[in-house]
Amino acid sequence: xKKLINKPEDVVAEELQGIAQAHPDLVRVSMDGPFYIVRxxxxxxxxxxxxxxxxxxxxxxxxxxxGVGMLDAACPGAVFTSPTPDQMLxxxxxxxxxxxxxxxxKNYTGDVLNFEMAADLARAEGITVEAVVIDDDVAVxxxxxxxxxRGVGATVLAEKITGAAAxxxxxxxxxxxxxxxxxxxxxxxxxxxxxxxxxxAGKPTFELGENEMxxxxxxxxxxxxxxxxxxxxxxxxxxxxxxILDDLPFKSGDEVLAxxxxxxxxxxxxxxxxxxELAKICKGRGIKIARNLIGPYITSLEMAGCSITLLKLxxxxxxxxxxxxxxxxxxxxx
Amino acid sequence: xKKLINKPEDVVAEELQGIAQAHPDLVRVSMDGPFYIVRxxxxxxxxxxxxxxxxxxxxxxxxxxxGVGMLDAACPGAVFTSPTPDQMLxxxxxxxxxxxxxxxxKNYTGDVLNFEMAADLARAEGITVEAVVIDDDVAVxxxxxxxxxRGVGATVLAEKITGAAAxxxxxxxxxxxxxxxxxxxxxxxxxxxxxxxxxxAGKPTFELGENEMxxxxxxxxxxxxxxxxxxxxxxxxxxxxxxILDDLPFKSGDEVLAxxxxxxxxxxxxxxxxxxELAKICKGRGIKIARNLIGPYITSLEMAGCSITLLKLxxxxxxxxxxxxxxxxxxxxx
Numbered sequence: 026x027k028k029l030i031n032k033p034e035d036v037v038a039e040e041l042q043g044i045a046q047a048h049p050d051l052v053r054v055s056m057d058g059p060f061y062i063v064r065x066x067x068x069x070x071x072x073x074x075x076x077x078x079x080x081x082x083x084x085x086x087x088x089x090x091x092g093v094g095m096l097d098a099a100c101p102g103a104v105f106t107s108p109t110p111d112q113m114l115x116x117x118x119x120x121x122x123x124x125x126x127x128x129x130x131k132n133y134t135g136d137v138l139n140f141e142m143a144a145d146l147a148r149a150e151g152i153t154v155e156a157v158v159i160d161d162d163v164a165v166x167x168x169x170x171x172x173x174x175r176g177v178g179a180t181v182l183a184e185k186i187t188g189a190a191a192x193x194x195x196x197x198x199x200x201x202x203x204x205x206x207x208x209x210x211x212x213x214x215x216x217x218x219x220x221x222x223x224x225x226a227g228k229p230t231f232e233l234g235e236n237e238m239x240x241x242x243x244x245x246x247x248x249x250x251x252x253x254x255x256x257x258x259x260x261x262x263x264x265x266x267x268x269i270l271d272d273l274p275f276k277s278g279d280e281v282l283a284x285x286x287x288x289x290x291x292x293x294x295x296x297x298x299x300x301x302e303l304a305k306i307c308k309g310r311g312i313k314i315a316r317n318l319i320g321p322y323i324t325s326l327e328m329a330g331c332s333i334t335l336l337k338l339x340x341x342x343x344x345x346x347x348x349x350x351x352x353x354x355x356x357x358x359x
Numbered sequence: 360x361k362k363l364i365n366k367p368e369d370v371v372a373e374e375l376q377g378i379a380q381a382h383p384d385l386v387r388v389s390m391d392g393p394f395y396i397v398r399x400x401x402x403x404x405x406x407x408x409x410x411x412x413x414x415x416x417x418x419x420x421x422x423x424x425x426g427v428g429m430l431d432a433a434c435p436g437a438v439f440t441s442p443t444p445d446q447m448l449x450x451x452x453x454x455x456x457x458x459x460x461x462x463x464x465k466n467y468t469g470d471v472l473n474f475e476m477a478a479d480l481a482r483a484e485g486i487t488v489e490a491v492v493i494d495d496d497v498a499v500x501x502x503x504x505x506x507x508x509r510g511v512g513a514t515v516l517a518e519k520i521t522g523a524a525a526x527x528x529x530x531x532x533x534x535x536x537x538x539x540x541x542x543x544x545x546x547x548x549x550x551x552x553x554x555x556x557x558x559x560a561g562k563p564t565f566e567l568g569e570n571e572m573x574x575x576x577x578x579x580x581x582x583x584x585x586x587x588x589x590x591x592x593x594x595x596x597x598x599x600x601x602x603i604l605d606d607l608p609f610k611s612g613d614e615v616l617a618x619x620x621x622x623x624x625x626x627x628x629x630x631x632x633x634x635x636e637l638a639k640i641c642k643g644r645g646i647k648i649a650r651n652l653i654g655p656y657i658t659s660l661e662m663a664g665c666s667i668t669l670l671k672l673x674x675x676x677x678x679x680x681x682x683x684x685x686x687x688x689x690x691x692x693x
Contacts, residue, residue, distance in 0.1 A: 084628045357685075
């Protein structure tokens with residue numbers, strides 16, 4: 026196992042120490058009790074607090090998205106392991122500015138159960154909590170860690186757009202509804218050229234042959250739709266984009282946000298090659314890419330591969346996407 | 360070779376097509392003649408044009424740094440291959456707004472010779488050109504492609520700081536002097552856990568054993584100082600930081616910008632672990648990290664590893680670093 030780490034069991038704590046030292050202008054990191062990251066000025070009075078969380082190993086998601094205009098807090102679990110309800114509860118309390126708190130939950134069984142428990146505990150303490158589950162992955166119906174579709178790339182877009190709505194001081198019910206609508210209009214699929222190695226496991230999660238790839242893979246290396254011999258970027262992009270486009274379905278005349286995501290070990294040069302193919306496919310179907318995001322934003326440690334997310338835009342989504350954001354992982358206008 | 364590409368010989372052209380389609384608000388990509396990327400509003404009248412360029416495979420550098428507040432143009436060569444003088448000449452002409460043009464050149468023999476030739480050709484056409492060579496890598500004196508030290512991480516910082524000075528409409532001599540001063544006050548060193556594979560070569564540039572790493576490696580896989588068994592992040596950070604700190608030397612009381620760069624295949628979680636170690640080392644020497652940059656900004660395709668750059672700050676560097684920038688690869692304030 027070749028990693029820039031000290032002891033495998035210390036990776037998450039040391040990463041959080043790094044974040045705390047690097048970004049005190051953006052966030053505070055709580056490490057005395059349950060681990061969580063909150064924006065530096067939390068709680069913001071009168072603003073809905075927006076929280077997400079999940080296993081570590083997907084950086085910059087979620088901790089890198091804490092800041093003005095996006096998340097109020099993130100709860101990092103161990104690598105590829107759900108955070109605990111007490112992390113979520115403490116984060117919920119830390120961001121409660123009196124306007125309620127929204128939990129954005131990726132659809133993995135552990136995350137969903139733990140966020141539900143945390144929401145119940147927070148409500149018992151008098152905090153209004155709503156939760157939205159993200160399940161945008163069209164690859165498989167059920168999978169290793171999930172009943173129903175998995176939550177993947179649309180999570181990043183939901184956090185940005187929902188965070189912007191909360192920043193405008195919209196009420197909780199409205200912020201939650203926007204988040205649900207982003208999920209309803211977003212679809213994703215991913216693929217892997219290589220596996221990744223969880224630090225405390227010390228060996229690759231799965232094996233792929235020298236000339237093999239896997240289509241429809243999850244962000245924890247969960248099995249996808251199919252393994253097949255390596256294909257060209259044009260063919261791979263088609264294999265990802267077609268099920269996405271057909272599922273919603275996206276139609277001629279639609280405006281979309283196209284998100285080409287790197288899984289952690291794939292260089293940017295290849296993501297732009299994929300974006301180029303995706304732009305051709307969308308054009309061929311009369312779909313206009315009005316906004317885009319290209320880079321490693323929801324990763325799977327050092328896995329090589331990519332995922333594509335398409336979000337059908339409306340004027341409100343576009344305005345909220347364009348709104349200023351200031352986080353370590355995503356920043357503009359501030 | 361596992362890559363998200365079509366034909367190896369088309370990688371750079373297709374990447375540029377992807378950039379052109381993704382970022383028309385930021386850049387124009389010229390592909391009819393010699394390849395180059397210029398900011399969308401080039402030439403900006405009365406502003407010094409700032410250009411860089413080099414082999415592809417180091418993305419987002421340099422094309423991802425074209426935009427307001429940073430580069431006016433970038434010339435991408437083939438992967439790990441210097442761009443040609445005609446690319447640099449055409450880019451120079453395209454950004455000439457009457458105030459002269461600065462060439463920021465990483466110290467590799469091919470880049471230096473070709474930029475010199477381009478500068479001569481541009482001068483023959485009546486354009487005032489200055490050039491600054493970046494040579495911040497303390498690892499080795501001479502190397503495979505270089506006489507003297509190689510230009511690495513300080514290039515990113517020089518492009519940002521110099522670009523901000525040009526944006527303020529400072530004259531060419533002043534902009535060039537600021538660039539020289541950044542180089543004079545910046546030091547870097549890198550390391551690799553794995554090799555990378557140049558697309559048209561089809562096999563790894565070098566081999567590293569299962570438990571082996573290389574310290575002092577260049578961004579094209581050029582040999583470094585030494586190969587050794589894999590060490591912890593704390594030990595690796597010490598091996599990189601000590602030669603950097605001792606070289607300038609950085610002294611107690613100094614304020615620095617600390618740049619922890621990923622080589623392309625290393626996930627962000629590990630870069631924050633390294634940053635955490637670097638912060639301890641700097642603190643131990645009485646050096647204050649006043650600004651930082653953490654992520655993959657000057658990469659070596661999918662190589663796993665990292666580099667550290669320290670830049671001794673002064674008030675002017677800090678102000679110019681903080682100035683607004685709007686590029687695909689680096690953005691704040693706009």
